[in-house]
Amino acid sequence: MIDLVLSSEVRAAKDAGRAIVALESTIITHGMPYPQNVEVAAQVEQDIRDAGATPATIAVIDGKLHVGLEADQLQTLGQAKGVAKLSRADMAACIATGGTGATTVAATMIAAQFAGVEVFATGGIGGVHKGAESTFDISADLHELAQTRVTVVAAGAKAILDVPKTLEVLETLGVPVIAYGQDAFPAFWSAQSPLPAPLRMDDAIQIAQAHATRNALGLPGGQLVANPIPADDQIPAEELTPIIEAAQADADTHGITGKGVTPYLLQRIFELTEGRSLTANIALVRNNARLAAQIAQELIKI
Structure with missing residues (x-):
């Protein structure tokens, strides 16, 4: 079939x-x-x-x-x-x-x-969009994490989203959210955010063991490993926040809605950062790929 x-x-x-x-x-x-x-x-x-x-x-x-x-x-x-x-x-x-x-x-x-x-590396997951209380715009990624047994390594949720609500939905769905090597949930282009991560693990062995233990318990769903972008490659949150707000205001002014919002915001942030957002995006994807490879190797040993 x-x-x-x-x-x-x-x-x-x-x-x-x-x-x-x-x-x-x-x-x-x-x-x-x-x-x-x-x-x-x-x-x-x-x-x-x-x-x-x-x-x-x-x-x-x-x-x-x-x-x-x-x-x-x-x-x-x-x-x-x-x-x-x-x-x-x-x-x-x-x-x-x-x-x-x-x-x-x-x-x-x-x-x-x-x-x-069993292991997947990406840039950032989708999540709850701003204004979701009226639009109900929530990414299918969150429900997939709740039912599909794959550990996903990402630099958090895309920073253009409503990240606090995204974390709330993940908690409701029973998805483990593990910050790698720090207590704060990373903010995609930025290594730090004011939001605490529900869990912290400091090496690939622990993450692999948690994945295997969930399977042994018969729990559905995967894990989200929030891997912060390397400090040398990040755009600090205090610099990026007003840029994201400006891009969102532009989207509102032009009446951008639905599926058009994310590509519009990403393109506008690319323009406002003079391409630095894309450079950071590439760096964080590569960083996630390296960590995912370590986790996958530990799973093979288990």
């Missing part, structure tokens, strides 16, 4: 019992222009290899679920037009109709669990 295609590298890793880290593909199709998108994706994959694990970039191509992409497929996807952005609601439909789509956090988690991959 599901045509699952493993890349040659991922298949070899599974056969040998080596650690694998899932990667999403929307960063390639919707995150930045060609050829930078492919260059960054290839660099993140190499970071995982250098850290001792195997990368598995996930996408749906012509109705087939690919876990791991060959180099030529990465190039083709990076130049493709009209690629769907897949989440839980439309992933099956894309496969069933022979479509091509890039996976978001939620869809990547689904595919990773289906393929037996």
Whole structure:
């Protein structure tokens, strides 16, 4: 029913019992222009290899679920037009109709669990959007974390969201939120926020043990590992907060709503920071990939 295609590298890793880290593909199709998108994706994959694990970039191509992409497929996807952005609601439909789509956090988690991959590295998760009390705009990522057994390494939730409400929803859904190496929940482009993280762990072994223990207890869902961006790469929160507020005001002025809000805000913040937000984004994704590789290796040992 599901045509699952493993890349040659991922298949070899599974056969040998080596650690694998899932990667999403929307960063390639919707995150930045060609050829930078492919260059960054290839660099993140190499970071995982250098850290001792195997990368598995996930996408749906012509109705087939690919876990791991060959180099030529990465190039083709990076130049493709009209690629769907897949989440839980439309992933099956894309496969069933022979479509091509890039996976978001939620869809990547689904595919990773289906393929037996337990760790996933991304930039930042989606969450509760500002004004959600009237729009009910809450990312499917949060519910996916509550039901799909994958540990997700991210630099927190995207800073354009209502982060306090995002943490409240994660708590309600029973999702462990683990700050790596600090007590504060990181703020995506910034290493620190005023929000305390519910949990703290200081090494990959503890995180892997927590993942395995949840499975042993029969608990559904995964873990969110909030990995702060390296201090040298961050944009401090006191500098970024007024920029985000200005971008939000611009979106309100132009009547931007619904699915258009996030891409508009990210583009406006890119402009207002003169490109520094994208540089920071790349740095944090690479940092998350390295930590995810360590966690995946510890899980193999367990």
